[in-house]
Amino acid sequence: xxxxxxxxxxxxxxxxxxxxxxxxRHRVRLPNGKTSQREVVKHPGAVALLALVGPEELLLVRQxxxxxxxxxxxxxxxxxxxxxxxxxxxxRELAEETGYRAASLEEWARFYTAxxxxxxxxxxxxxxxxxxDETGAQKDEDEFLELGAFxxxxxxxxxxGGEVRDAKTLLALALWRPHTTTARGER
Amino acid sequence: xxxxxxxxxxxxxxxxxxxxxxxxRHRVRLPNGKTSQREVVKHPGAVALLALVGPEELLLVRQxxxxxxxxxxxxxxxxxxxxxxxxxxxxRELAEETGYRAASLEEWARFYTAxxxxxxxxxxxxxxxxxxDETGAQKDEDEFLELGAFxxxxxxxxxxGGEVRDAKTLLALALWRPHTTTARGER
Numbered sequence: 001x002x003x004x005x006x007x008x009x010x011x012x013x014x015x016x017x018x019x020x021x022x023x024x025r026h027r028v029r030l031p032n033g034k035t036s037q038r039e040v041v042k043h044p045g046a047v048a049l050l051a052l053v054g055p056e057e058l059l060l061v062r063q064x065x066x067x068x069x070x071x072x073x074x075x076x077x078x079x080x081x082x083x084x085x086x087x088x089x090x091x092r093e094l095a096e097e098t099g100y101r102a103a104s105l106e107e108w109a110r111f112y113t114a115x116x117x118x119x120x121x122x123x124x125x126x127x128x129x130x131x132x133d134e135t136g137a138q139k140d141e142d143e144f145l146e147l148g149a150f151x152x153x154x155x156x157x158x159x160x161g162g163e164v165r166d167a168k169t170l171l172a173l174a175l176w177r178p179h180t181t182t183a184r185g186e187r
Numbered sequence: 188x189x190x191x192x193x194x195x196x197x198x199x200x201x202x203x204x205x206x207x208x209x210x211x212r213h214r215v216r217l218p219n220g221k222t223s224q225r226e227v228v229k230h231p232g233a234v235a236l237l238a239l240v241g242p243e244e245l246l247l248v249r250q251x252x253x254x255x256x257x258x259x260x261x262x263x264x265x266x267x268x269x270x271x272x273x274x275x276x277x278x279r280e281l282a283e284e285t286g287y288r289a290a291s292l293e294e295w296a297r298f299y300t301a302x303x304x305x306x307x308x309x310x311x312x313x314x315x316x317x318x319x320d321e322t323g324a325q326k327d328e329d330e331f332l333e334l335g336a337f338x339x340x341x342x343x344x345x346x347x348g349g350e351v352r353d354a355k356t357l358l359a360l361a362l363w364r365p366h367t368t369t370a371r372g373e374r
Contacts (some may be wrong), residue, residue, distance in 0.1 A: 034329075046303075142221060171358045
């Protein structure tokens with residue numbers, strides 16, 4: 001790291017400890033020797049899946065997002081449980097939200113969702129070879145989801161219409177090129 | 188919207204009001220009639236720019252991100268000021284962070300960065316026809332940035348090496364196809 005850019009953490013104050021999020025205020029020393037404050041949201045981390053049903057359709061789930069006041073169609077995703085590895089979380093979330101199992105799970109991208117203020121780190125997987133669980137989706141009692149399988153052109157229409165509008169889903173779509181399911185010899 | 192997915196907001200409690208972020212706790216009524224709580228981070232909104240210097244290089248800025256404890260290379264970006272329109276914010280941030288002006292600014296994507304808990308909405312622009320301002324970058328006194336111009340293959344190496352690892356930059360790269368600067372007749 002370029003030492004001249006680094007901030008030195010002087011003090012961390014926990015302002016709020018919630019069910020999922022923790023809010024902290026960090027006092028830092030800037031490269032010029034001054035001190036400043038940063039508001040930091042701590043998050044357990046998350047996963048998301050581009051889950052292909054056949055070579056030409058992907059699974060989306062629709063859920064109400066209270067933070068933005070709307071129901072959005074998104075790729076399946078979820079938050080890491082304590083000590084849970086991303087691949088295990090991805091398989092769990094896929095089963096819970098969609099009722100599918102994947103024969104193969106390939107790590108596709110790893111990224112911070114909003115590093116300006118939050119440490120949420122997300123792992124995006126490509127899930128292929130999907131088969132439906134006999135028991136169906138294992139949603140929590142208080143989780144309300146709609147499941148659908150859509151072609152690329154259908155999803156592009158949903159982007160244009162504002163039904164799909166979150167970063168992880170747009171990234172998965174942009175990475176999902178025609179060669180994804182053929183260049184590596186599958187199907 | 189599918190009415191069966193909607194949550195009804197019963198009460199909003201402000202837990203923390205910071206310089207940039209506000210943390211709220213929402214009490215909601217679920218579709219099954221039960222009540223639950225949601226932790227919500229309110230954010231003013233933001234912009235980001237895929238700024239092309241010539242057809243084959245893009246601008247990246249490196250800054251220390253206290254939230255993740257590392258210096259990251261990212262596309263230029265910033266937070267909306269009160270009442271500021273995204274395009275005006277994009278021009279301001281481009282000038283402040285890089286010292287460049289753009290002849291053309293094209294809206295490329297709009298998305299929520301983390302709708303599971305935060306209302307941050309980001310507009311991604313494609314900026315072309317860049318010229319350097321005589322005065323150079325107009326950084327705040329307490330803002331520390333490194334600026335660079337990189338080819339696609341250089342940036343792909345930075346992704347592989349973990350120097351580039353935020354969602355907006357990965358999305359901009361994935362959308363930046365070879366035809367971006369040629370199919371529309373520029374250059």
